[in-house]
Amino acid sequence: MTKHKDNQTEEKILIAAQQVFQAKGMDGARMQEIADEASINKAMLHYYYRSKQLLFEAVFNKAFALLAPQLNAILNDDSPLEQKIRSFTHNYISFMMKYPYLPGFIIQELHRNPKFVENIKSNVAFPNISKFKIQVEEEIEIGTIVPVNAEQLFINILSLNVFPFVASPLIKAFTNVDDKVYKAMLEDRKTAVSDFIINAIKK
Amino acid sequence: MTKHKDNQTEEKILIAAQQVFQAKGMDGARMQEIADEASINKAMLHYYYRSKQLLFEAVFNKAFALLAPQLNAILNDDSPLEQKIRSFTHNYISFMMKYPYLPGFIIQELHRNPKFVENIKSNVAFPNISKFKIQVEEEIEIGTIVPVNAEQLFINILSLNVFPFVASPLIKAFTNVDDKVYKAMLEDRKTAVSDFIINAIKK
DNA sequence: ACGTTTGTTAACCAATTGGTTAAACTATTT
DNA sequence: AAATAGTTTAACCAATTGGTTAACAAACGT
Numbered sequence: 001m002t003k004h005k006d007n008q009t010e011e012k013i014l015i016a017a018q019q020v021f022q023a024k025g026m027d028g029a030r031m032q033e034i035a036d037e038a039s040i041n042k043a044m045l046h047y048y049y050r051s052k053q054l055l056f057e058a059v060f061n062k063a064f065a066l067l068a069p070q071l072n073a074i075l076n077d078d079s080p081l082e083q084k085i086r087s088f089t090h091n092y093i094s095f096m097m098k099y100p101y102l103p104g105f106i107i108q109e110l111h112r113n114p115k116f117v118e119n120i121k122s123n124v125a126f127p128n129i130s131k132f133k134i135q136v137e138e139e140i141e142i143g144t145i146v147p148v149n150a151e152q153l154f155i156n157i158l159s160l161n162v163f164p165f166v167a168s169p170l171i172k173a174f175t176n177v178d179d180k181v182y183k184a185m186l187e188d189r190k191t192a193v194s195d196f197i198i199n200a201i202k203k
Numbered sequence: 204m205t206k207h208k209d210n211q212t213e214e215k216i217l218i219a220a221q222q223v224f225q226a227k228g229m230d231g232a233r234m235q236e237i238a239d240e241a242s243i244n245k246a247m248l249h250y251y252y253r254s255k256q257l258l259f260e261a262v263f264n265k266a267f268a269l270l271a272p273q274l275n276a277i278l279n280d281d282s283p284l285e286q287k288i289r290s291f292t293h294n295y296i297s298f299m300m301k302y303p304y305l306p307g308f309i310i311q312e313l314h315r316n317p318k319f320v321e322n323i324k325s326n327v328a329f330p331n332i333s334k335f336k337i338q339v340e341e342e343i344e345i346g347t348i349v350p351v352n353a354e355q356l357f358i359n360i361l362s363l364n365v366f367p368f369v370a371s372p373l374i375k376a377f378t379n380v381d382d383k384v385y386k387a388m389l390e391d392r393k394t395a396v397s398d399f400i401i402n403a404i405k406k
Numbered sequence: 407a408c409g410t411t412t413g414t415t416a417a418c419c420a421a422t423t424g425g426t427t428a429a430a431c432t433a434t435t436t
Numbered sequence: 437a438a439a440t441a442g443t444t445t446a447a448c449c450a451a452t453t454g455g456t457t458a459a460c461a462a463a464c465g466t
Contacts, residue, residue: 009413027230028315031454041415046455071377103370108311110372112231117376129378146402151378151388152395155367158374163362166369167306169313171361173320174274175332175354185354192355199349200403212443234424244445249425413462423452432443 010048012038014058017045021059022101025108029056060109063102064120070095071127074157081139082202086194089161093190096165097183104166129154145201153201160193213251215241217261220248224262225304228311232259260322263312266305267323273298274330277360284342285405289397292364296393299368300386307369332357348404356404363396 016038020029031052035042049055074088096102110116120126129151136150164171164186172182219241223232234255238245252258277291299305313319323329332354339353367374367389375385 024315025228025230025311027228030452032452042454043416043456044414047413052454104310104314107307107370107373108228111307112227114372117372121376127377148399149391149395151380152392152399154378155374155388155392156363156396156399158370158377159362159366160359162370163366164358167310167361167365169317169320170310171358173324174330174361175357177354185358188352189355189358192352193359196351196355196359196403200399233422235422245424246426246446247444250443255424408466409464410466411462411464413460415458415460417457417459419454419456421453421455424450426449427447428445429447430443430445433441435440436438 009040009044012040013045013048013055014062017055017059018062021056022063022105025105026056026112060106060116063106064123065125066099067102067106068123068125068127072125075127075129075132081135081145082198085157085197088157089194089197090190092161093186093193096162097186100165100168102165103162107166143203146203148201157197160197164189212243212247215243216248216251216258217265220258220262221265224259225266225308228308229259229315263309263319266309267326268328269302270305270309271326271328271330275328278330278332278335284338284348285401288360288400291360292397292400293393295364296389296396299365300389303368303371306365310369346406349406351404360400363400367392
């Protein structure tokens with residue numbers, strides 16, 4: 001028997017907290033609203049997670065743990081660059097369409113509390129660019145791609161894939177498209193972004 | 204004589220509010236902190252701006268009014284596409300290095316309160332993509348660029364330019380660079396991003 | 407069966423927060 | 437200079453919020 005008889009309630013809380021924190025952020029979220037969302041008494045939140053801060057961290061870490069492996073796919077994988085870019089773009093967009101709130105949530109809270117950066121850096125699976133950098137330099141050497149700075153290329157790949165999810169309300173407004181059309185556009189980006197990147201760097 | 208003897212205080216408040224709202228967001232900002240930042244009594248905030256909500260909207264609208272003309276540069280200008288992309292990228296990055304908080308603030312608050320989208324859409328200078336779309340299709344027709352969807356291209360240009368400012372804490376962590384080096388990288392992007400985009404679409 | 411641990415609830419609490427008020431102060435008008 | 441209008445302040449207030457408590461219920465070990 002574990003410390004807690006069952007984790008039904010604990011799990012319900014985490015899901016509800018995720019929901020509320022992702023929509024309103026740490027400052028905008030209310031403990032009562034999380035309790036309502038989970039259909040439990042507010043005291044239970046503290047019983048299982050001690051404080052709002054700790055509950056938030058549990059949600060944040062879970063979210064980051066979900067995102068990190070996606071990024072490692074392009075940083076630590078061994079396949080050739082072009083193939084990696086195509087599969088990463090495809091997978092990442094598919095993934096994000098399931099969790100569209102994720103990147104915005106992480107970026108917002110990282111900006112709000114810079115301490116979290118140190119926190120996640122100590123994460124075992126924290127994405128690191130060094131391997132990617134070596135690969136890019138090799139491909140430049142053998143002449144499959146034009147000379148580019150690996151960090152800049154990484155930022156470009158990330159930007160093209162992540163930004164449309166982070167800034168969706170703004171982009172929707174600019175391009176004058178509704179939710180449904182925007183989704184279709186994101187779907188198109190699975191190949192459009194790959195082509196765009198490959199075109200930009202291929203010799 | 205206007206209603207207010209002078210607007211020194213009113214202006215001080217707006218600057219202080221901008222500072223605090225941009226750093227902490229609507230929910231995280233405290234009226235007392237804004238008053239302290241402006242070195243005035245808290246009651247003055249209400250005397251000049253009625254409520255937190257109205258003060259926030261004043262700050263938000265001012266911020267958006269600063270950003271919108273930058274985007275119109277690429278959407279409504281008449282010069283050839285390639286030249287526009289180069290000048291836009293250069294100008295936008297220069298501009299954002301002066302106001303690095305701006306895009307994140309706008310995106311965050313637009314996400315928090317979707318009503319603001321309608322609000323800014325009625326703005327006289329609200330960026331619109333239609334002219335840009337025509338231009339892209341013309342350049343495809345005459346064969347200077349490869350066939351691309353104008354909306355997707357616009358999203359790409361925006362992503363590559365804006366994301367590095369929105370997600371700077373995250374990117375700094377991934378690429379393991381400090382503030383100074385990151386600034387230098389952003390400086391490099393003025394040409395690197397232009398080249399990247401042009402390469403991607405030029406025939 | 408019975409005491410003990412774990413889970414759950416309603417009521418409560420202290421601190422914070424946006425906002426108000428009434429009085430004081432300052433400048434302008436006449 | 438007296439009346440008036442605009443500006444600023446300290447003190448106050450009601451509502452909200454994160455968190456606590458004490459009593460109660462359910463499950464478990466013995």
